[in-house]
Amino acid sequence: MRDETRMLLESVGRLFEDHCTKAVADSAETGTFPHALWQAVSDTGVPLAALPESAGGADAEWSDLCAVLRVAGRHAAPIPLAETMLAAWVASSAGLEVTEKPMTVGPVRGDDRLTLERDGNGWRLSGRASRLPWATDAGRIVLLADTADGAMAVVLDGTAGAELAAGRNMAGEPRDTLSFSGLRVAGDAVARAAAGVDRAALYRRGALARAVLMAGALERALDTAVTYAGERKQFGRPIGKFQAVQQNLAVMAGQVAAAGAAADLGVEALSIDDPAKQEFLIAIAKTRVGDAATLASEIAHQVHGAIGFTKEYSLQLSTRRLWSWRDEFGGDTEWAAKVGTYVCGGGADALWPTLTDG
Amino acid sequence: MMQQAFRFDPVELPPAAKALRREVRAFLDDNHASLGNRRDHDQAFSRKMAERGWIGMTWPKQYGGHERTAFERYVMIEEMLAAGAPVGFHWTADRQSGPNILRYGSDEQKDYFLPRIVRAELSFCIGMSEPDSGSDLAGTRTRAVKVDGGFRINGSKLWTSNAHRADYMILFCKMADAGQDEVDRHAGATQFLVDLKNSPGIEIRPVINLLGEHHFNQLFLTDLFVPDNRLFGEIGNGWRQVSSELAFERSGPDRFLVLFKLLTEMVRVAGPNPDRATASALGRLVAQLATLRRMSLSIAGMLQEGLQPLNEAAVTKDLGTRYEQDLPVMARQLFPAEPELAAVDTYVSMLARATMNAPRLSIQGGTREILRGIIARGLGLR
Numbered sequence: 001m002r003d004e005t006r007m008l009l010e011s012v013g014r015l016f017e018d019h020c021t022k023a024v025a026d027s028a029e030t031g032t033f034p035h036a037l038w039q040a041v042s043d044t045g046v047p048l049a050a051l052p053e054s055a056g057g058a059d060a061e062w063s064d065l066c067a068v069l070r071v072a073g074r075h076a077a078p079i080p081l082a083e084t085m086l087a088a089w090v091a092s093s094a095g096l097e098v099t100e101k102p103m104t105v106g107p108v109r110g111d112d113r114l115t116l117e118r119d120g121n122g123w124r125l126s127g128r129a130s131r132l133p134w135a136t137d138a139g140r141i142v143l144l145a146d147t148a149d150g151a152m153a154v155v156l157d158g159t160a161g162a163e164l165a166a167g168r169n170m171a172g173e174p175r176d177t178l179s180f181s182g183l184r185v186a187g188d189a190v191a192r193a194a195a196g197v198d199r200a201a202l203y204r205r206g207a208l209a210r211a212v213l214m215a216g217a218l219e220r221a222l223d224t225a226v227t228y229a230g231e232r233k234q235f236g237r238p239i240g241k242f243q244a245v246q247q248n249l250a251v252m253a254g255q256v257a258a259a260g261a262a263a264d265l266g267v268e269a270l271s272i273d274d275p276a277k278q279e280f281l282i283a284i285a286k287t288r289v290g291d292a293a294t295l296a297s298e299i300a301h302q303v304h305g306a307i308g309f310t311k312e313y314s315l316q317l318s319t320r321r322l323w324s325w326r327d328e329f330g331g332d333t334e335w336a337a338k339v340g341t342y343v344c345g346g347g348a349d350a351l352w353p354t355l356t357d358g
Numbered sequence: 359m360m361q362q363a364f365r366f367d368p369v370e371l372p373p374a375a376k377a378l379r380r381e382v383r384a385f386l387d388d389n390h391a392s393l394g395n396r397r398d399h400d401q402a403f404s405r406k407m408a409e410r411g412w413i414g415m416t417w418p419k420q421y422g423g424h425e426r427t428a429f430e431r432y433v434m435i436e437e438m439l440a441a442g443a444p445v446g447f448h449w450t451a452d453r454q455s456g457p458n459i460l461r462y463g464s465d466e467q468k469d470y471f472l473p474r475i476v477r478a479e480l481s482f483c484i485g486m487s488e489p490d491s492g493s494d495l496a497g498t499r500t501r502a503v504k505v506d507g508g509f510r511i512n513g514s515k516l517w518t519s520n521a522h523r524a525d526y527m528i529l530f531c532k533m534a535d536a537g538q539d540e541v542d543r544h545a546g547a548t549q550f551l552v553d554l555k556n557s558p559g560i561e562i563r564p565v566i567n568l569l570g571e572h573h574f575n576q577l578f579l580t581d582l583f584v585p586d587n588r589l590f591g592e593i594g595n596g597w598r599q600v601s602s603e604l605a606f607e608r609s610g611p612d613r614f615l616v617l618f619k620l621l622t623e624m625v626r627v628a629g630p631n632p633d634r635a636t637a638s639a640l641g642r643l644v645a646q647l648a649t650l651r652r653m654s655l656s657i658a659g660m661l662q663e664g665l666q667p668l669n670e671a672a673v674t675k676d677l678g679t680r681y682e683q684d685l686p687v688m689a690r691q692l693f694p695a696e697p698e699l700a701a702v703d704t705y706v707s708m709l710a711r712a713t714m715n716a717p718r719l720s721i722q723g724g725t726r727e728i729l730r731g732i733i734a735r736g737l738g739l740r
Contacts, residue, residue: 226737240739243731250730253364253737254673261366261656262649268368287645333638336645340628340637343644348626352440352618355648356379356433 016075028078029172073216076317080134082209087142093194094153101139114145135176169324206329215263252299255292262288290332293322394442404447404478414476421472428662439615451482462591483524496543500531508585521575547596609657609671614678623705669736686712
C-alpha cells in the first residue's frame with residue numbers, strides 16, 4: 001500500500017470513528033440523514049476523488065476508493081458513499097457535472113429498464129429503477145437509460161416528478177423504487193456515457209463495492225465478537241476461554257480472512273480491460289464474500305448470546321448490513337452462477353488456465 | 359482496535375513466474391505419461407525436475423539451489439499439483455526438511471544434504487507423531503540419551519508417511535533427562551537427522567490405509583545410534599524448529615489441490631451449458647478455490663520476506679481442507695453416481711478416490727481442531 005493511501009485511510013478511519021456513533025446510525029434509520037457525517041466525508045474530497053482534477057477530483061485510483069469503502073463498511077457508515085463514487089464515475093464519464101452532494105446511481109437491478117425519448121431540445125424519461133439506494137436523500141440521481149441510438153447517462157436533481165415507493169433494506173438504509181412516465185429532462189442533463197461505462201459495468205462495480213463494504217463489516221463483526229468473548233464471563237471465566245467458543249471464532253476468523261482476500265481479488269480485477277474476465281473475478285469476490293457474510297454473522301451472534309440480538313448492542317449494525325448487502329447488486333447465488341457459467345463455457349481443460357492466467 | 363486479525367497482503371506474480379509457468383506446462387506436456395497414475399513416489403520424475411532446477415528453487419546457489427523467488431516456486435508446484443505430477447520423492451525435502459536444514463542445520467549438514475536433495479538423490483520423511491502423541495506433539499515419549507560420539511534413541515513413531523521409501527527422517531523426540539516437565543512441556547525437545555537405510559536399530563512396519571495403500575508406517579527405534587554430527591539444530595530447541603517447519607507445511611497449494619481433478623471432472627460432466635443451480639454450485643466451489651489460491655500466494659510472499667506466518671498458514675489449511683472435503687459432497691448432489699476406484703469413467707473413479715481420501719485432509723499436517731486452536735491464539739483468546 002502506498003504511503004499516501006495509508007495516510008488517507010488513517011484520517012478517514014478517525015473521521016468515521018468520531019462521526020459514526022450508535023446515535024447517528026439509529027437516527028439515520030428513522031429518516032434523519034447524517035448531514036454532519038456527510039459533510040465531514042465530503043470535506044476530505046474522497047467521494048469525488050476518482051474524477052480527473054479538471055472535474056474537481058484528484059485522479060485517485062479505484063483501488064484507493066475501495067480501501068476507503070472497506071473502512072466505511074467497518075464503521076457501518078450510514079451514507080451513500082459507494083453510490084456517490086459510482087454516480088460520479090458514470091456522470092463524469094459522460095461529461096455531466098457533479099456536485100459534492102450525496103448522489104445515487106442506477107438501475108441497480110438487472111431486470112429494470114429505463115428509456116429516454118427525444119422531446120424537442122430535451123428528453124422524456126420512462127421506466128422503473130427499483131430499490132435505488134438512498135434515492136430520497138440524494139441531491140443527484142444518475143441513471144443509465146436506453147435511447148434509440150445507445151445508452152445515455154441522465155442526471156436528475158432529486159426524485160421530483162418520479163412516482164416514489166419508499167423502502168428500506170434490513171439495515172434500515174433507504175432503497176426507494178422510482179417509476180417514471182415520460183418525465184421531462186432538459187437536454188443538458190443527458191449525455192452519452194463513455195465507452196465501457198454501461199449497465200453491465202455499473203452492475204459489476206456496484207457488486208464489487210458491496211463486497212468491499214462487506215469485507216469491512218466482517219472485520220468489525222469479528223473484532224466485536226472477539227472482544228466480547230474476552231470480557232463476558234460465565235462459569236467463572238471469560239467465555240473465550242472455552243474451546244467450543246474458540247473453535248467457532250476461529251472458523252469466523254477464517255471466513256473474514258477469506259472475505260478480505262476475495263474482495264482484494266475483485267478490486268484488482270478493475271485494472272483488467274476484458275469485461276468477461278473482469279466480471280469473472282468480481283463474481284468470485286461477490287460470491288465468496290457473500291458466503292463468508294452468511295457463515296460469519298451466524299457465529300458472531302452465537303458468541304454474543306442474547307445481547308447480540310438487541311437493538312441496543314452494536315453488533316446488529318454490522319450483521320444487518322451484511323444480510324442486506326449480500327443480496328444487493330445481485331446475490332451470491334446469481335454471481336456464483338456467473339462464475340460457474342464462465343468456467344463451464346470454457347470447458348474442463350480450460351479450468352486451470354482460467355484460474356491461473358493473468 | 360484490532361484492524362485485521364490476520365495479514366493477507368495482495369501480491370502480484372513477477373514476470374519471471376509467468377514465463378516459468380509456460381515452461382512447466384511444456385514440461386508436463388512432454389511427460390504426460392507420468393501424470394495422474396497414482397505412482398506418486400517416482401525418483402526418475404524427480405530427477406527430471408532436478409535437471410530443470412525445480413527442486414530447492416529458492417535455496418542459495420552455494421548449496422546447489424537456484425535462488426529463485428518464492429513466487430516462482432509457488433507457480434512450479436501448483437502446476438505440478440494441478441496436473442497430478444508424481445512429486446512424492448522430493449516433496450517433503452523440498453517443502454520443509456530442506457528449508458529447515460537451511461535455517462537450523464550445521465555447515466556440514468547444509469553442505470551434505472542440500473545438494474543431494476536438489477539433485478533428487480535423497481528423500482525425506484517426517485518423524486513426529488507417535489502411538490500416544492498425535493496432536494499433542496509435546497507428549498512425545500521417544501527419548502535420546504547422550505553417549506560417547508553421539509546419541510542413543512529409543513521409542514516409536516507412527517503415521518510416518520513414506521518411511522519405507524525415504525532415505526532420511528527428521529526425528530522429533532526429547533532428551534531423556536528432560537523428564538516430564540509439566541511447567542515447560544517443550545523442554546528437552548530435540549531433533550535428529552536419521553539415516554533410515556543404514557542404521558541398525560530401526561524396524562519399519564507398514565500400516566495400510568483404508569484405500570488399501572501403503573503410505574503410513576510404524577517405526578520402532580531400539581538403541582538407535584545417531585552420531586553427533588546428525589544432531590539437528592540445538593538440544594532443547596526442537597519445539598521452535600518444528601514450529602517453523604509447520605508454516606511451510608501448512609500454507610502451500612498442496613492443502614487445496616489434492617482433489618482438484620474431481621473439480622475438473624465435475625466441470626466436464628456439467629458440460630458447456632449447465633442449468634443455473636448447477637452453475638451456481640460449481641461457481642461457489644471455484645470462488646472458494648480462487649480465494650484460497652490468493653491467500654496461499656500471500657503467504658508465499660510473506661515467506662519470501664522471511665516472515666513466519668503461522669497463523670495465516672493455519673487459516674489457509676483449515677479453509678483449504680474444508681473446501682476439499684466439500685468437493686465430493688457437492689459432486690454427489692450434483693452428479694449422482696456409484697463411486698468405484700477402478701471405474702473407467704474418470705469422474706466416477708475420482709469420486710471414489712475423493713470420498714475415501716477426504717477424512718485424512720483435516721487430520722494430516724495438524725488436525726482441524728489444533729489449527730483452530732492456533733487461530734484462536736492468534737485472535738488473543740488463549
